[in-house]
Amino acid sequence: SEVNRLVESTSVCRYPLGMSGGQIQDEDISASSQWSETTAARYGRLDFEEGDGAWCPEMSVEPDNVKEFLQIDLRSLHFITLVGTQGRHAGGMGNEFAQMYKIKYSRDGSRWISWRNRQGKQVIEGNRNAYDIVLKDLEPPIIARFVRFMPVTDHSMNVCMRVELYGCEWLDGLVSYNAPVGEQMTLPTYPVYLNDSVYDGAIIYSMTEGLGQLTDGVCGLDDFALSHVYNVWPGYDYVGWNNESFPSEYVEIMFEFDRIRNFTTMKVHCNNMFSWHVKTFRQVVCYFRSESDWEATPLTFSPVMDEKNPSARFVTVNLANHMASAIKCQFYFADAWMLFSEITFQSDTAMYNTTLTPPKTGLPPRLPPKNPTHKVDDSNTRILIGCLVAIIFILVAIIVIILWRQVWQKMLEKASRRMLDDELTASLSTQSETFVYNHNQSNTTSEQESNSTYERIFPLGPDYQEPSRLLSKLPEFAQSSEESGSCYQHVNGVPHYAEADIVNLQGVTGSNTYAIPAVTMDLLSGKDVAVEEFPRKLLTFKEKLGEGQFGEVHLCEAEGMQEFMNKEFLFDISEDQPVLVAVKMLRSDANKNARNDFLKEIKIMSRLKDPNIIRLLAVCIYSDPLCMITEYMENGDLNQFLSRHEPEGQLALLSNAPTVSFNNLCYMATQIASGMKYLSSLNFVHRDLATRNCLVGKNYTIKIADFGMSRNLYSGDYYRIQGRAVLPIRWMSWESILLGKFTTASDVWAFGVTLWEILNFCKEQPYSQLTDEQVIENTGEFFRDQKRQIYLPQPVLCPDSLYKIMLSCWRRNTKERPSFQEIHRALLEIQP
Template identity: 85%
Template structure:
């Protein structure tokens, strides 16, 4: 059996899964574009490509479009299932000869080419607003998005008229392979006398007593909020984001959901996003039992998984279920109730396509079908019995080991119980202070340096009773004094625990928890850089000219992200070359538009936010390094205030790598685009170089990851800060009571537990980023651990009893490079390498 590398399916696709699928670019072939009819050969379906002028400039049907008639359509075959989030349409002008366009249209789609489904928006409307003239491109978000192989555009009119269309589809490949799920219909809850509906309102299959042969809210890329009565979508009812059931309707105690896939797959994990508002008697499932079907029959032995029931943290969360590499084309899962209600908003799968070695298949006879009587392919029953016996013995041994481990854990917890009661409150206070600091800085970018964090007594953190205390645990402040990197004076110790200290440096580099650090988080709440106040004063003393750019020369392409005070948009800028310094040049001709990212401050932002925005411009204007995103121009003469920065045509490194594979035989078989190991190292070396530049200015990034590195031509890398503002990556951030969000899987132990951010903590994050790069971003760091377990693992680093878990060595990674990673994750901050050392080591590894 041959397998291609595992590809991780991520549910947060809405903001990033917006790539043109090939109508305008030519990737979609002419034979995959068809139509109900054509007015002439020069207006055939193949000319219906957005922004294309060949033929007579568009697809035009043979007949005029009549009211209430849906006979004419332009059809696109994408050859495989795709997650489609956006569509674009255009009319026909043909250099002034034509003036036909569709003012309205509908969309139908199909996953198998036989069953066609009419798209409806979240309010149930089918008609989409089209074009107002023959020239402009009209882009429309599909809310909800669709999962389809075939898509039909059907022009609609309220009177008889000639229409012509050019179209484009935007999205990405649907890696889950899921084609339908069958489940009981969602139910209704009465909350304070008001009905709360948990039905799957966008399900595209049949819904009578149950949902059959369709997809819906469990695959729409939108996770529900912690409070199920609220929604990401405006003007909808409470409970909209969730599909929910009550145990009163299920006497067996479970809800059965059946999943059908496009082909036999090798399943690694299933992730289920559950609500956990236990105050309302809602909890994640107590147990799930999954049955697998690879051919016609269901396997006799199911897989069972029981997550830890959480009665402390009411936040919604993903629960990861290991599917142990089962081969199946269908899956049937029984989700058992842990309380009166159970609610899901997303279910995703991680799998790869199973490709069998053809030499193992039975030979075909002269008449065609395989024969089971050929003597060279008979199964040796005796060997089979021996193999089964060995497997049973192994299972018994494993069960015995698990029982012993569990018994030891129970015994150890009993011993620890007394010390835990005494020490929980003090540790909680320490961690609560840290969480308040995060909340303060992330949600108040306009805060002044003189502000202080809430007191320990006022704070309440969801970290409570998550961090495991060992029997040999010591009181934190005393233990810290004994640690090598914290053997400091009492005044220096204040840097670790107080945001009111006036000393700008600890360990020689300022960190996040200090008041004298100017926190520039940007309009979206994303981490820009932590800038020491001293450095800020020095930089502010110089005038760096940043040109005012005419807004009319910016063309909106898509929204990259948003936050508390503003948004980030992807735009095309015309004539940008005229506004740039002599030391900066674009790799395009002067008359071509430049792809840029535009950070836009909302017009209703308060005065402090505006001041912070202007400070950020001052800082960004002075960052000039080949591997750091450059500020190009601004629009500050009128509202909304904008800063224009570089953007790289290949997007962020995380998405770029997830679309590629390592060079080798498997990549040749799958015909996937590849990246060589030397190019991976080249990109990692550029990240190290950019961080070397930032650290030389005493800047601390605080959110270094592949999602914050952009990719240009020839594998050029530039470090940015958009990651936190994008819905795609919201799963990479751990939320503290709905306020601050922390990228805990990239954070050092001292950043999580002590709130200390330094260049050394950036070095730790670089080690994780390097690991992501060499694994092609196929999975999240520590994917086998929950967020709470990641935090527990930082406690093992704190205690330093050799029980901490490290990220494993990637397959492509040589020992010398893995040693660099391990050095980045050293417990003692002073023992971690500098970015200059890392850059040099990576260069030597490529020699």
């Protein structure tokens, strides 16, 4: 497989850097001017409504604006892959936004560089209204400490901005590389341009004081005439040189860093298509500079040459822990051409600096210890050892304290859970003390609450916090430190993040049921709740169905429910009989964000009206704990229902087991497709479609729900990442697992797995022969699409027509998967 896929994905390097989260301090946000004190730079934080709701410059912005900007100081170099912008909404009082903007950046605070995309365009499309968040990929990404957002208009107008930067810290510490300009290769069919087209330094006869394609995170393909990036020229991913231009037989590249570092390795991604006279370098000679002078003795390294495998690869050069702030390497030709696409360094920051000002960066000095010296006297060795031993003892003590606190917290949590269960039985059976929920009071909750762990992770969904943990399971995305580099893969032009206009509501059970477009949510939740308050005393606790971080789900009997329901609900039960319901209850100690999400979920659920979607019947929101009461089907979930049944046939007759006919299996699958067709028509993304989340009523009626994740019964269906992100990986599409991308197309994938469960009577887990890690590795095979991926096998009862529907749901390309409308129509045709 191609080496460029054997590396860490930059989809991981997309974390918010602190404008919305508050990690970036007010003093690090500045601007060219401000409209008023309440629209100063510090109010330009994405998704914040403080002050007058945004940063606004003093005057209206003119066309070709060159003076108005919002500036962010990240305090250190960062690899920035994504930016987000928003206008000034101010609760409906504002309507200023930037329709276009430019970005300038700097690594040292003195030299500013205008960002351009891979086609050379500077202007970025911004917002179309004052409230939506618009995310834009930076292609290429930038390496900078300072970033400026500069609004652009085609006529004089008032603009305001709220912004966020996404990326991660630039661990290489590289601030520039100087190299000869790349050259043009002429193939029999067309020319191949091997220049560094995104280099941000000076380019005349050589490239000086800049960074470019050798640090943009993109590794070139095996065939250098192709490119990951569309609409660019052949050879775009590589920088290359011909030996005829270098009488000395080597190409010299100098690398300068932010400070003195202890270098362990250098990894150079090289092309090796020897049939076109392109090979990796045969030898590299590196010189090191820690202060002002270059060391006299260089380091020499000769890699093993490979004339059998033409694949591009990383060549790892051992730098033997040399201390340096600059490295100069001479790469010797092994053939006519030498092509590099990426160079990365692994190092530790030196324990001392001999200069207060790092070379050529202008970054704030990192103060050295008193009396710095390159050599440690023998007389100081004992002191050094004593300090290290003391540090070790302190660390051990800290670890013991942390472990003790965790054990103690778990004991308290178990005790509180038991108390909550006892209290719940009483509270559902008796009238609770009246406490009118005041939405305005909830807005005055302390700042400490608002910074709780319930904050939305953006742009990745809250149930997908650490894709790096999954990517590291794939050899294509992670290697040992001896082999890996730091490139990322473009996949069919698909963005590596959840869509910007999606709002995720995390249910009280911890399961992200619906990912809702912001516009749709505004339309649905903008009205009053269309359900009535239900008396708690009429609820009788039966059993706990599940629990999550912020609440619980209980099976209850509701007396007199018919009196509170409108005519749309038909109960096949007399009025004096209790109705079986599910009660989602928010814990009374839930924070402000959880309460707000709960109320939004109530509003949205009250508008979902489809015969195959669980309906919201009533609410209890006039007192704590807040509750929503939904339908519950008497036959439980579809997984348990089918596992208790057998297909019609001789085996069922011998075992005297209850049966379900093939026609009824198709009928249930058709209902699930119908419910998902309704959700997809509203652009809702379920994210966890499976038989465990489908409830069964009389006459094989099916309704889609969202209780599965919260139940201990199904804990084995979810893959847990260090106790944090919980993912139903056996039902998830490859792009959801690897890219964190959830769409209706990924729900279609999950429907195919759900259909497979149904035809197997839920007797086994999908991919039961594979471990969780092997399931993740299999998604890598779907990603590579080299015909080595493993599909779920055709069930015994499944005709070819149904299995074709399943296979169509698992197509690699999301656009080639059928819609739920097409699936529903196909299932109707199959039904007898």
